[in-house]
Amino acid sequence: MYVRAVQESRRERKKRLTRQRIVSAAIRLFDEQGYEETTVAQVAEAADVDPKTFFNYFRTKDEVLFNELDLEFDVLLAAIRDRRAGQSPGEVLRTAVQEYAAHRRPNVPRREPAEVSAAARLALMTPALQAKGAYLLLDLQQRIAAELLNAFPGELDPVTAAAMTGSVLGAIQQASLASAKLGRSQQELWEAAEHALDIATNGLLSVRPRTRDQKRTGERI
Numbered sequence: 001m002y003v004r005a006v007q008e009s010r011r012e013r014k015k016r017l018t019r020q021r022i023v024s025a026a027i028r029l030f031d032e033q034g035y036e037e038t039t040v041a042q043v044a045e046a047a048d049v050d051p052k053t054f055f056n057y058f059r060t061k062d063e064v065l066f067n068e069l070d071l072e073f074d075v076l077l078a079a080i081r082d083r084r085a086g087q088s089p090g091e092v093l094r095t096a097v098q099e100y101a102a103h104r105r106p107n108v109p110r111r112e113p114a115e116v117s118a119a120a121r122l123a124l125m126t127p128a129l130q131a132k133g134a135y136l137l138l139d140l141q142q143r144i145a146a147e148l149l150n151a152f153p154g155e156l157d158p159v160t161a162a163a164m165t166g167s168v169l170g171a172i173q174q175a176s177l178a179s180a181k182l183g184r185s186q187q188e189l190w191e192a193a194e195h196a197l198d199i200a201t202n203g204l205l206s207v208r209p210r211t212r213d214q215k216r217t218g219e220r221i
Contacts, residue, residue, distance in 0.1 A: 016109070020109040022054060022064065023109070025043055025046035025047035026047075027065070027119050027122070029043055030065070030122050030126075031121065035128065036126075038061075040055075062129060065129060065132075072103065073100070075104075080147040080151050083095075088209070089161075092148070092151060093144070093148065093201070108186075110186060113185050114183070117181065119180065120176075124177060124181075137169060141166055146161075168197065168200045172197060175195060176192055178192065179193075
């Protein structure tokens, strides 16, 4: 049993390193010769893998750049569902984002500042990737807003939940991109995201559930 566990660990490590190698090769080629001009075959060759191996990890070329954006968001959503009694909507959202970051960051491959910066440039300047990023962000915002409404039934309205979610995710996205464009390290990018969360939630923490009297009179938060 011990040998099997070690073998599985080695296999997972090999898969992780292969995935990381593909991502690094793709970002470098996209940045050097253009996203549209780079083929999957070129990425596979640069990563020293077979093209079939590429598709074992990614369904499409754009998934290489967004490979970390749709991972384990259930952790974030569960943190909203499992909110502590007495927390305001803003506190719940802030805690959920912090718990997700604490869960994900230890598993994120380390990247050099140049690679982080190149990925940001691609996301900002490539039309196909801009569209993909906007779609993923909007989808996540809607999922989080829906979870907030479920967590505070009758206490939050859809407009407020959407505004809260947009302000937090928008702040984190823009601060992260700004940090990457400045050529800062991955750790500094994470610190920028934390700073953005602080800025956004200083306002969100003032959002309180409506009282029974407010609900009865239709008064807004």
